Amino acid sequence: MSDNTFFTFEHQEDGIAVITIDVPGESQNVLKMEFIEELEPVIDQVKSDSSIKGLIIRSGKAGSFIAGADITMFGKANTAEDAEKLSTDGHRIFNKIENLKKPVVAAIHGTCLGGGLELSLACSGRVISDSPKTKIGLPEVQLGVLPGGGGTQRLPRLVGIAPSLDMMLTGKQLFPKQAKKLGLVDEVVPEANLMKAAKKRVSDLRKGKEKKAPISSYFTMKGIQKLVLESNPIGRNIIFDQARKTVEKKTKGNYPAPKKIIECVEKGMSQGMEAGLAIEARNFGQLVVSPEAKALISVFFATTELKKDNGVDSDAEAVELNKIGVLGGGLMGSGIAYVSVDKAKKKVRVKDVREEGVNGALNYSWKLISKKMKKRIVSPSDARRTMSYLTGTTDYSGFKDTDMVIEAVFEDLDLKHQMVKDVEEHCSDNTIFATNTSSIPITKIAGGAKNPEKVVGLHYFSPVEKMPLVEIIATKKTEDWVIATCVALAKQQGKTPIVVNDGAGFYVNRILAPYINEAGILLNEGVAIEKLDKAMVQAGFPVGPITLLDEVGIDVATKVAPILEDAFGERMSTPKAFEKLKEDDRKGKKNKRGFYKYDGKSKGKEVDESVYSVLGISPDKHVDGKEIAERGLLLMANEAARCLDEGIIRSARDGDIGAIFGIGFPPFKGGPFRYMDSLGIETVVERLEHYQQLHGDRYKPADILVKMKSNSDSFHS
Numbered sequence: 001m002s003d004n005t006f007f008t009f010e011h012q013e014d015g016i017a018v019i020t021i022d023v024p025g026e027s028q029n030v031l032k033m034e035f036i037e038e039l040e041p042v043i044d045q046v047k048s049d050s051s052i053k054g055l056i057i058r059s060g061k062a063g064s065f066i067a068g069a070d071i072t073m074f075g076k077a078n079t080a081e082d083a084e085k086l087s088t089d090g091h092r093i094f095n096k097i098e099n100l101k102k103p104v105v106a107a108i109h110g111t112c113l114g115g116g117l118e119l120s121l122a123c124s125g126r127v128i129s130d131s132p133k134t135k136i137g138l139p140e141v142q143l144g145v146l147p148g149g150g151g152t153q154r155l156p157r158l159v160g161i162a163p164s165l166d167m168m169l170t171g172k173q174l175f176p177k178q179a180k181k182l183g184l185v186d187e188v189v190p191e192a193n194l195m196k197a198a199k200k201r202v203s204d205l206r207k208g209k210e211k212k213a214p215i216s217s218y219f220t221m222k223g224i225q226k227l228v229l230e231s232n233p234i235g236r237n238i239i240f241d242q243a244r245k246t247v248e249k250k251t252k253g254n255y256p257a258p259k260k261i262i263e264c265v266e267k268g269m270s271q272g273m274e275a276g277l278a279i280e281a282r283n284f285g286q287l288v289v290s291p292e293a294k295a296l297i298s299v300f301f302a303t304t305e306l307k308k309d310n311g312v313d314s315d316a317e318a319v320e321l322n323k324i325g326v327l328g329g330g331l332m333g334s335g336i337a338y339v340s341v342d343k344a345k346k347k348v349r350v351k352d353v354r355e356e357g358v359n360g361a362l363n364y365s366w367k368l369i370s371k372k373m374k375k376r377i378v379s380p381s382d383a384r385r386t387m388s389y390l391t392g393t394t395d396y397s398g399f400k401d402t403d404m405v406i407e408a409v410f411e412d413l414d415l416k417h418q419m420v421k422d423v424e425e426h427c428s429d430n431t432i433f434a435t436n437t438s439s440i441p442i443t444k445i446a447g448g449a450k451n452p453e454k455v456v457g458l459h460y461f462s463p464v465e466k467m468p469l470v471e472i473i474a475t476k477k478t479e480d481w482v483i484a485t486c487v488a489l490a491k492q493q494g495k496t497p498i499v500v501n502d503g504a505g506f507y508v509n510r511i512l513a514p515y516i517n518e519a520g521i522l523l524n525e526g527v528a529i530e531k532l533d534k535a536m537v538q539a540g541f542p543v544g545p546i547t548l549l550d551e552v553g554i555d556v557a558t559k560v561a562p563i564l565e566d567a568f569g570e571r572m573s574t575p576k577a578f579e580k581l582k583e584d585d586r587k588g589k590k591n592k593r594g595f596y597k598y599d600g601k602s603k604g605k606e607v608d609e610s611v612y613s614v615l616g617i618s619p620d621k622h623v624d625g626k627e628i629a630e631r632g633l634l635l636m637a638n639e640a641a642r643c644l645d646e647g648i649i650r651s652a653r654d655g656d657i658g659a660i661f662g663i664g665f666p667p668f669k670g671g672p673f674r675y676m677d678s679l680g681i682e683t684v685v686e687r688l689e690h691y692q693q694l695h696g697d698r699y700k701p702a703d704i705l706v707k708m709k710s711n712s713d714s715f716h717s
């Protein structure tokens, strides 16, 4: 047995050699350059040593095969050529593995992502554990780069062009059974049998019993048609054209990586492996140094940091929550109950004043859980067990032993005060009272509380099961352990939490308001509805501001607006357009009366032109889409800067993540603070002043920006 820094190499008596990867000082195995340098001579040794009949590559870490190339290496590459070399060095060693005339089997348990999967694709066989910890995929696109370890070449050759594009363009991670079905792996076995299965595969490969990986179900199940489509140039062109169209529709040209992935696969399939690898390395190099990749990588590291953050400046510890009460079985309450039972595995008791409300909440969870059951992500017995955590009531029975109660009732201060009183009466003195209000300051809700130190805001976004952010709002009195407990719960619910201080609109709604208001002002000036939406979608938001208003509800927005106007004055005043539409009983999608038509007759999305007559305008004003986008982005960023200055958010990092995960701020810009940094604070101030002269003081640059401009500062180092 020989020891290396990154792995041990063991030549066993049965003639099989085993490499056990265990990168020191890391919880996940990651591929570093030094690892490649260490591995190369060992592969040469395997090749030349005739007593070695086959090789198994496995991990020595629990729950992590290999999480990919070490992403920190990307930041150290100063030029595209530096980054290209990372890829070509990887290619050299992976080619050596592929070209060994001996079987090499990857024994995979735990995360097998990016470069980790690419290493295993260079092997002649792959066996994986059936553990829920085992996930397999090429997530590089989410970092703004592409699989640079041969993935764009080996994956399509193994599973087919269309399925490989699907994996690489979405970055999706597959569970073991899905990977097997796709033909990506040969065998799924219990973790305890992994090495036994790997050895058997080596032996079978030696005997020629298993020359090839099983044919992907993509070919076997969907039939010969697809095989024909992929095996001739005309058919392949159809697939690539379709992929390009889908990518363009989704990315609006804002993300360069997907296009380059398609190019790599296309060239590789038509010009051969060598040419494919060359273009892969070149494209990888260019992407690594692109501003989009830098922004997306910053989002990855910010999210990773937040996983370890307890949300407070002290070392306060979260208390264990055994049972959670949820007040209100509406959309938000149902969603909160679902993530609490299904993800956080907590006992949950839902209370609603109406029986139908309780049933609605239980059904909501059941629908989502049975969907997972149908997809075989959970077994029927697991699904039943999860549902058994969830119970309902129309009174406070079963609330005495709740450790936390989350209220999700109407946005009415008196009602919230009643909830606080009820919880004090029916629960214990230690029960945390969390409110899911999106607009009422938490300090006001805590006003009449006996234990205001246990009152906290827990602001989820709709739909709860999909939206990744939770805003945790602390008042001056909220105790640190209460905040730390909410942070821990949100993480268990699969969310990324940011802790903010109490203030009108908290953080997310506060920065959203001027952006939405600007759309209202432009609309009132005669800019067409679809133009406003298109400009922001083109800029990288998932939906435009007007569509968002229809989704959230014009009534809801106009309820939050006066709170913000009271707190911040004229710069937040509600545009006349929204008031007029509210008077016209337009609530948006929910009452099928909004900016768009919801009559079921319109083809696609159609503007409800009657909005213009309600507003007394004709939509013929021309404002360039780029200007619309810049105005919205600058107003949002300017307000974000004020939030940082006032201590509403704890850091620029939290502000970036809050905006991306809560609003859909374009991830390729890295969040409002990275956006301002990338423009340069001087430019931000100049652009705001330019619009201030044209449109008034709502564009006045935040004090912090003016200060930063004179010191040539940036938010992130």
Ligand SMILES: C[C@H](O)CC(=O)SCCNC(=O)CCNC(=O)[C@H](O)C(C)(C)COP(=O)(O)OP(=O)(O)OC[C@H]1O[C@@H](n2cnc3c(N)ncnc32)[C@H](O)[C@@H]1OP(=O)(O)O
Pocket (backbone or CB within 6 Å): 027, 028, 030, 067, 068, 069, 070, 071, 072, 090, 111, 113, 114, 115, 116, 118, 139, 140, 143, 146, 147, 148, 149, 151, 304, 305, 307
């Ligand atoms: C050439 C190639 O094609 C290019 C590539 O391979 S690019 C990389 C592709 N891989 C990825 O994108 C995976 C990124 N990692 C993840 O998604 C998640 O970390 C994970 C699912 C692997 C594990 O998640 P989780 O268990 O919650 O652990 P998490 O807290 O995120 O990570 C643990 C540690 O591993 C680090 N880490 C994980 N993957 C890493 C990577 N690829 N590079 C560097 N560090 C990584 C994290 O930064 C964190 O470090 P820390 O403890 O010092 O803060």
